[in-house]
Amino acid sequence: MAALEPHAILIKDLFHSGLTHTEISCTLQQMGILQCSEMSVRRFCARHDLRRKITMTDAELESTLIRSIYETGPSYGRKFMTGYLSSLGLHAGEGRVGRSLRELHQPYHEFRRQGARNLNPTPYHAEYMGHKLHLDQNEKLGMFGVTHVLAVDGYSSKIVAHSTMPVKNNLVIYEDIYRSAVVNHGMWDQVRVDHGREFYLCLYMQERLSRHRHNLSRPPYLQTKSTRNLRVERLWPEVNNRVNYPLKRALVHLLDQEVVNMEDNLARFCISNLTLQVSQIGLDRVVRSWNAHKIPGRGIPNELAAGGCLAKVSEELLPCASVVANLYEQDLGSSLTWESEFGADPFSSEEGRCHAEQSFAENYPDISLLFNHVVNNDDTPFQDALICLMNVTARYV
Numbered sequence: 001m002a003a004l005e006p007h008a009i010l011i012k013d014l015f016h017s018g019l020t021h022t023e024i025s026c027t028l029q030q031m032g033i034l035q036c037s038e039m040s041v042r043r044f045c046a047r048h049d050l051r052r053k054i055t056m057t058d059a060e061l062e063s064t065l066i067r068s069i070y071e072t073g074p075s076y077g078r079k080f081m082t083g084y085l086s087s088l089g090l091h092a093g094e095g096r097v098g099r100s101l102r103e104l105h106q107p108y109h110e111f112r113r114q115g116a117r118n119l120n121p122t123p124y125h126a127e128y129m130g131h132k133l134h135l136d137q138n139e140k141l142g143m144f145g146v147t148h149v150l151a152v153d154g155y156s157s158k159i160v161a162h163s164t165m166p167v168k169n170n171l172v173i174y175e176d177i178y179r180s181a182v183v184n185h186g187m188w189d190q191v192r193v194d195h196g197r198e199f200y201l202c203l204y205m206q207e208r209l210s211r212h213r214h215n216l217s218r219p220p221y222l223q224t225k226s227t228r229n230l231r232v233e234r235l236w237p238e239v240n241n242r243v244n245y246p247l248k249r250a251l252v253h254l255l256d257q258e259v260v261n262m263e264d265n266l267a268r269f270c271i272s273n274l275t276l277q278v279s280q281i282g283l284d285r286v287v288r289s290w291n292a293h294k295i296p297g298r299g300i301p302n303e304l305a306a307g308g309c310l311a312k313v314s315e316e317l318l319p320c321a322s323v324v325a326n327l328y329e330q331d332l333g334s335s336l337t338w339e340s341e342f343g344a345d346p347f348s349s350e351e352g353r354c355h356a357e358q359s360f361a362e363n364y365p366d367i368s369l370l371f372n373h374v375v376n377n378d379d380t381p382f383q384d385a386l387i388c389l390m391n392v393t394a395r396y397v
Contacts (some may be wrong), residue, residue: 004033004041004044007033008027010028011024011325021041021042021045037092037172037268037315039185039308041183046306053187053336056091062104064090065100071285072375074376074377075241078101079293080238083288083289083293084098087289087292088288096359125154126154128310129155129156130185130187132155133152133153133188133192134153134192134193134232135173135191135196136236137149139200139238141244143262144248144251144271145268145276146275146276148231148239148244149176150177151181151232153185156304156305157295157301158291158302158305159291160181160185161176161177161181162284163177164279164280164283167342168340169339170202171201171325171338173202174324174325179204179318183318186312187212188206189214189218190218190220190222191221191222194223200328204324204328205324212313213311214310235290238290239283239286242375243282244278247382250379253379259387265346266343266390266394270389270390271343271386272385274386278367278370283370326336346397352396355391356393360392364385370385
């Protein structure tokens with residue numbers, strides 16, 4: 001953290017401009033500043049008392065909730081909405097949020113009541129942050145070229161890394177999930193995954209770095225049935241209800257109406273491209289909300305994970321994905337799929353791609369609005385944008 005002190009003024013300016021710790025870290029890395037992981041930025045902000053705690057009046061809370069409901073849809077109840085507000089630096093008690101949600105949108109409140117489920121508790125134990133790291137993938141939108149992957153710390157339940165990709169891929173998962181989590185938070189004693197082959201590169205590095213763990217008596221990784229990967233499996237219903245199912249509804253409607261043909265390569269490419277970007281917006285909101293919401297009897301994931309893992313490792317020990325993939329293939333004599341495509345790239349030149357992107361951006365400068373509409377049961381803007389993208393792409397290929 002001392003390495004960030006010479007850049008104190010810059011970091012404070014970035015913080016006051018509204019950037020999150022992760023966004024500040026990425027900005028510093030792009031500027032060539034070293035030792036600026038998310039955890040380092042978080043500790044710097046804590047040391048300099050950089051906190052976003054704003055007390056809202058009832059009128060301000062109501063106005064904020066109206067905007068937040070538009071961004072998140074009907075399934076965010078008092079706990080998740082409180083977490084979402086907290087992730088934006090806005091603080092209000094769960095009781096106030098719950099009362100306001102009931103008064104502001106009675107149909108959405110009734111929807112949540114009817115959809116409530118009583119989950120039987122499943123025994124689970126993690127001793128500390130860094131004991132168990134759970135990785136899993138979600139392919140509810142797989143037929144449309146979208147796959148989500150999460151990494152969750154077992155002790156705090158904090159989502160420490162997430163990524164969305166067209167098709168699950170070892171190199172992308174290692175780079176965006178495992179490497180990102182370990183660089184930002186430290187080394188976990190044990191990584192838990194299902195039996196899917198997409199995690200082989202992560203497990204390979206976990207074993208190579210196993211002597212750097214806090215507790216060496218545990219196996220460095222464990223492969224189980226997906227239903228026993230408890231911490232991360234618990235999160236998928238939240239992601240499905242708040243992100244995947246609304247988008248899937250809009251896409252299936254286009255298929256039913258025969259507006260799009262998934263056998264057509266250009267359609268596959270465009271559907272995957274746009275749905276991936278839009279779903280990433282929703283997933284980012286879910287992750288921020290989850291990490292900032294209060295889990296009854298346990299606490300807030302962000303706070304429980306604030307200290308990071310007990311064992312820290314140098315970023316130099318975690319090479320980029322291409323380097324690790326070469327090591328894997330040399331050591332084990334087996335090959336990996338380096339690039340995974342859902343639809344082949346139809347552009348024959350970079351110039352054509354740039355023209356298509358510019359033309360689409362002129363019509364849809366802010367695609368987050370597409371997610372806002374679809375999550376509130378208005379599929380038309382997203383569907384129209386998809387058709388526009390296919391037409392623009394066909395014009396420039």
